[in-house]
Amino acid sequence: MSQTLRLPEILELARETGKVAVEDLAAHFGVTVQTIRRDLSELAEVGQLDRVHGGAVLPSGITNLGYEERRSLNQPAKRALARACANDIPAGACVFLNIGTSTEAVARELLHHNDLMVVTNNMNVASILAPNTNCEIIMAGGVLRRADGGLVGSLTTRMIAQFKFDYAVIGCSALDQDGDVLDFDFQEVTVSQTIIAQARQTFLVADHSKFQRHAPVRITSLSKLDRFYTDLALVPPLATACKTWQTDVRLCA
Amino acid sequence: MSQTLRLPEILELARETGKVAVEDLAAHFGVTVQTIRRDLSELAEVGQLDRVHGGAVLPSGITNLGYEERRSLNQPAKRALARACANDIPAGACVFLNIGTSTEAVARELLHHNDLMVVTNNMNVASILAPNTNCEIIMAGGVLRRADGGLVGSLTTRMIAQFKFDYAVIGCSALDQDGDVLDFDFQEVTVSQTIIAQARQTFLVADHSKFQRHAPVRITSLSKLDRFYTDLALVPPLATACKTWQTDVRLCA
DNA sequence: ATTAAAACGAACATATACGAACATATATAT
DNA sequence: ATATATATGTTCGTATATGTTCGTTTTAAT
Incomplete structure (x- = not known):
């Protein structure tokens, strides 16, 4: 056996x-x-x-959903991004965290923030943040995707549409050189788009490896986002594009 | 330690x-x-x-018993009830499991059922059932109650109202001799009432210790339920009342 | 209060479980 | 068929849990 x-x-x-x-x-x-x-x-x-x-x-x-990648979460790069992002979220904010290991890393860095309201469609985010009793946690409903503990589908979209967030922190599967933000799962893309629509400010957290990957569905463009946390300088054309778009690119060591 | x-x-x-x-x-x-x-x-x-x-x-x-205490209370009895209840849920059904250690026990016994759709507002139920890939799991959204991983509030109620279940399996905090089904938390009661309203059949799972406890909020009466799984014979007046109500009382060793 | 029996905690010795490194078998890819 | 990756077995030094002993504290009976 x-x-x-x-x-x-x-x-x-x-x-x-x-x-x-x-x-x-x-x-x-x-x-x-x-x-x-x-x-x-x-x-x-x-x-x-x-x-x-x-x-x-x-x-x-x-809650402890099985999840293979837990060890790789301590990667210092990802953690640096997450920390920078968490630092920019003030007390008292209402923030959405969506599916992905990057957002889970942000959740970890929010463990000692006060007076937060966190909405998420990620079961792992909920269990990570549960110990922080200064933080109200609201789960969006939806169909459970076992692979990563994410909740997706029209139920999720509809529930999210009922909120207005101060900040939305999202991850992605891949990034294109022209600034397109991509994902694998169509259902998740719909959710992400709703999140962006309901947020006053949207932050993308994605390390440089996402530039080397490809994914089929387009979530949005960097031009529509307010801030982009990453760990390596962008290729020059994209960097200047971001300047034009007024997308704040934050390089985190 | x-x-x-x-x-x-x-x-x-x-x-x-x-x-x-x-x-x-x-x-x-x-x-x-x-x-x-x-x-x-x-x-x-x-x-x-x-x-x-x-x-x-x-x-x-x-204080009231904490979650962990309740979980380990009367384990063998709880399991027998849960097994009996799970046996009565056929493949292909759409079933709701709500908050409570009894319903979690039912979830455990559903691990080998096929082709189920399970809706729940209990994070623990979701993680217990996650290994069963023959089962679609849908989380109701809502505010996370850390004490037991339950989701409650108006968001939860509204989401549940969008479903129609073949079976609803509910637990309770206490049971009165006159057949009233009781709970501690007002918010949870509202959720439970919605569940009952949306279900074709409602099953209550509660061991005999619930008759010795008291709780302030009334969920419903045994008269409105279809089946009641418990481990000890009811007091005679209640037993005859259940007969009149056509509430099917199942005693499980 | 006094006293005896039981229970306690600390210190040490021993037994057991542990993880790492390497060897071998089995599965998978080329 | 051969090479490579993966899983399992084997051995050994280390870490941890348990057993033993003994002096002290608590309990309960006088």
Whole structure:
């Protein structure tokens, strides 16, 4: 049996009794304890289980959707962008955070802000920000996309349309040299467009790697955004274009 | 704080009777009393238990039970109810699960159902059911209540009003001998009433301990519900009343 | 108050679980 | 078929949990 088959079953066993023991699992699957340890480490890294001596237990507290990329979130570049963006959000603001690891990074940096109202269609943002009790969290409804804990669809759009945000912080899948902001999922694009329409100011957070990727659906253009947080200087033509558009490009080390 | 497989079980045992004895625990786990003392010290340090000579007791019950406490209360009974309820939900159904540890238990038992559409205002339900890829999950939006991961408020009500469910599975805080279904939070009650209004059939899942508790706000009456899953026979007057109301009472071992 | 029994916490010794590094088997791609 | 990647087994030094001992504190009975 391969690892990919074991992990779900381990989770299932854990959910039944709340805990699993390394030795038991090793016997159950007929593998060495070391293999089980590796399995548990992976599940713990993704937040599905809490590792304890001798086994693992279900994590306490609210919501933990599985999400692979959690380790890469500590990338210093992404964090710098997120911090810069969070610094520009004042206390008392009403802010929207949408789907994406970049916005989740911003959520992390907002953990110590006061008196915020955060609206989001990202389950991970909600669970990241939950510990900040100075912050009211409002979930937009919608269809759950398991891949990333995002909520999408017309329900989401309609709910967002009922708000007016001081700031919208959005991410994207890719960026074109001509300033077009792109995404993979059509449904998400509709949501993003609604967000932008309802926000007094819109911030895009995207590191330079997004310029090397391509995606099929156009969300908007940098020309329509108020600020763009990134980590490397733009190519000269786009930089001058942004000047013309009065799009504030913030380079963050 | 270091972690042990024993700690969650100690808490569970403590919640059943209100107290635990060092000697009993040592015998139960097959370890020395010294080890148990260390465990209890850790739990006391985090405030989960109060240490006393010879054992430990639950921290003084000033407040309502917290979410984690409720979750581990009456686990086996809750699971039996949940399983019975889940068995009555056919494939292809559109079902609503609301806030509460009982409905979360139902969600767990729905993990292997096929072709479901589940709507919920409970973040925990969403993350419990997420592994079931045969199931479409729709979150109702709303204000996040940190205590239990519930979404409440007028946003939630309005979103729910847009649906029509085949089945609604609801929980409650307390049950009166005259058949009134009660809850603590006014906001949640409004949500529950909307759910009932939008459902073709409504199932209540509540173990017998709910009859011993009291809560201020009335959600509805058993007379308006289609089925009631519980674990102990009702008092005779209520049982006959349910017959008159055609409320199907299911006793689950 | 006095006293004995039980329970406690600290300190140390031992057993066990742990992760890293490497070797080997299995699956996947070329 | 061969090469490469991935998963698993093996070994070993380290970290952590547990058991043991012992002096002190609490409890309860006189």
